[in-house]
Amino acid sequence: MSPTTLPAVGGAWMVTPAVATTRFDRARTCGAAVTLVDLEDSVAPHDKDAARELAADFFATASPAGPLAGVRMNSLLTREGIQDLLALADYASRPPLVLVPKVESARDIEIAATALDRDGHAPQIWALIETPRAIENAASILRAPRLAGALFGAADYALLTGGARTWEALLHARSVLANSAAAAGVAVVDSPYFDLDNLDGLRREAELAKALGYVGKTAVHPSQVPVINEAFRPSEEELAHARAVVAARQKNGASITSVDGRMIGAPFYAAAVALTQRADLTSDRTGSEGVRP
Structure with a gap:
């Protein structure tokens, strides 16, 4: 799964x-x-x-x-x-x-x-x-x-x-x-x-x-x-940070970058992608971000 x-x-x-x-x-x-x-x-x-x-x-x-x-x-x-x-x-x-x-x-x-x-x-x-x-x-x-x-x-x-x-x-x-x-x-x-x-x-x-x-x-x-x-439910702060991580990685293409002063490597990027995908999928199902309200 x-x-x-x-x-x-x-x-x-x-x-x-x-x-x-x-x-x-x-x-x-x-x-x-x-x-x-x-x-x-x-x-x-x-x-x-x-x-x-x-x-x-x-x-x-x-x-x-x-x-x-x-x-x-x-x-x-x-x-x-x-x-x-x-x-x-x-x-x-x-x-x-x-x-x-x-x-x-x-x-x-x-x-x-x-x-x-x-x-x-x-x-x-x-x-x-x-x-x-x-x-x-x-x-x-x-x-x-x-x-x-x-x-x-x-x-x-x-x-x-x-x-x-x-x-x-x-x-x-x-x-x-x-x-x-x-x-x-x-x-x-x-x-x-x-x-x-x-x-x-x-x-x-x-x-x-x-x-x-x-x-x-x-x-x-x-x-x-x-x-x-x-x-x-992912908090607004968690989602915002995850989206920032995804955007930073996609922008510079490097395996290691930084967001808000924190080093971001491959595991952090993968976790951010998974979080945003779960939020987006649930948003499609419920009409709002996060798990069912």
């Missing part, structure tokens, strides 16, 4: 339970770049069959002008996950994006792709990386041929390690995942922030995730979406 494709999934990812149909419209209109209807953690075991049926309606009524629609299925290691694959493959309106939880090997992505790729339809397949084994195998998982990107799952990871859900405690796992994603050329999206009343904490964590190379963050409530989008 090239940097210019990242804005399509950059910013907030909104997750809504498949059984909470009254929340569908709000999830679609809250400004998220991606809206995931959830079949996994937010659905009780006795509601799984109903959730699969309701998720089918979610995609049947999705608007092409709205956010990218996706589904978080159940783990492939469970009966529910296998039933999800069979159901998703037979939907009249098949989801353009499928998030596979508890991924621990590249084979998981291959299995999902084999089941879902049919009749010319090949959804984006994303891996939810949320176990210590997945972090150990991140480099190979993120090189799976059909993988579009990965999400970090802080809650399950912290549970399995016995650690805290603080930024400091999870920094190693986040850094490993960000590095593996960059090496594989795919996007990576950060875990939700679970304190719904602490928007300042959410903003801080989103900004730190962006600094690591994450392109977005999952939201568990619509009130979090504007904060996440703002954190991942």
Whole structure:
């Protein structure tokens, strides 16, 4: 995945339970770049069959002008996950994006792709990386041929390690995942922030995730979406500097130049090009610069 494709999934990812149909419209209109209807953690075991049926309606009524629609299925290691694959493959309106939880090997992505790729339809397949084994195998998982990107799952990871859900405690796992994603050329999206009343904490964590190379963050409530989008939106200062770097390099053609008294080499120029391309692409999609407002 090239940097210019990242804005399509950059910013907030909104997750809504498949059984909470009254929340569908709000999830679609809250400004998220991606809206995931959830079949996994937010659905009780006795509601799984109903959730699969309701998720089918979610995609049947999705608007092409709205956010990218996706589904978080159940783990492939469970009966529910296998039933999800069979159901998703037979939907009249098949989801353009499928998030596979508890991924621990590249084979998981291959299995999902084999089941879902049919009749010319090949959804984006994303891996939810949320176990210590997945972090150990991140480099190979993120090189799976059909993988579009990965999400970090802080809650399950912290549970399995016995650690805290603080930024400091999870920094190693986040850094490993960000590095593996960059090496594989795919996007990576950060875990939700679970304190719904602490928007300042959410903003801080989103900004730190962006600094690591994450392109977005999952939201568990619509009130979090504007904060996440703002954190991942390039600021006017960042864009102005990036455009100045691009202009300076194009003007003198040298591999090393300077802008505002700072030396600019090839990596800085490449980063500036990627930033301006993402901003321009998102401007075309939203009508304004930056990630979705």
